[in-house]
Amino acid sequence: MIVIDEKRIFQEIGEKNPASVSLNGPDGILPQVQETAKNITKKFNIPAYVLADTTWGTCDLNSNGSKVLGAEIQFNIGHTINTETYEKNLILIDAYDDVEFDSVAKKCADMLKGKIISLVTDSQHLHQVDKVEKILTDNGITVKIGKGKGQLNDGQVFGCEFYPATDLKKEVDAYVFLGQSNFHASGIALSTNLPTYVLDPYFNEVREVTDFAQKLKKKATLAIYKAAEAKSFGVIVGLKEGQLSKVFALKIKEELEAEGKEVQLFALTDITNDRLRNLKGIDAFIQVACPRISTDNQFDKPVLSSPQANALLKILRNESIDGYLEIPHWL
């Protein structure tokens, strides 16, 4: 069950006495965010708006929604990172999953006995890393935890940022991801090219995501080769506050034009196949917002992410694209 740090929220409201607040969190924890909003109104008798648009990461906080509402404090819940505040009125609140990994960790130990593995996870399960490390170590596995970097804590990964995993690539046989997220685990497999397992405490199963990750890579590579045949490109800048990457967009535009391609610039908040269908005269797109939009979704036309766009330029220049996703940060 997801547990939100309501104590911290109540303390902040008690000290700052806001007229209204807003709350948001990833889709998976929205029911708990709703409960917390109700608890705030019950305790302080102030409006507590649940910002129910997506918030995929600290790159996508929707602070503008909070500003438009005039909420004096915005609580963004569930994106534990190694930095405290962004906007003045924005407070990042921890949420953790209290599910135990004991049983599934023992299963994992039986499967991977004698191996050297690295433990990785997302923010909701970071507090379990030490406990699982001990269970695995006691049962014959050598465990390494990669160092955090930037916003990442030790052992933590985002969907596009993998420093604690990639740093240990030469020292381990495999990665073990704590939680249920094939999304995060497949990113680790792609950025390291090593076997990666999900330790899922809810289904009490250890599943390998290496093949799934290879399928994502095949699809991503096919899109690059299709895009190489395109004459006209749309380069899309993402309008989410932490995904704005105009400099890279303009650089890609310039480099594609140098290769004889036509390029038009676009800007979008949500980059979906439906929105792109409205845009005419474009053979392929490059979006420089969230790389996982390209690797994890289906589009009618090629829609490349930043690392795919770099690979495309290499193809156009007859260079090798080997290992184009094997980098610690896809932006």
Ligand code: SF4
């Ligand atoms: S994968 Fe996308 S949503 Fe997640 S942190 Fe990276 S850019 Fe943000």
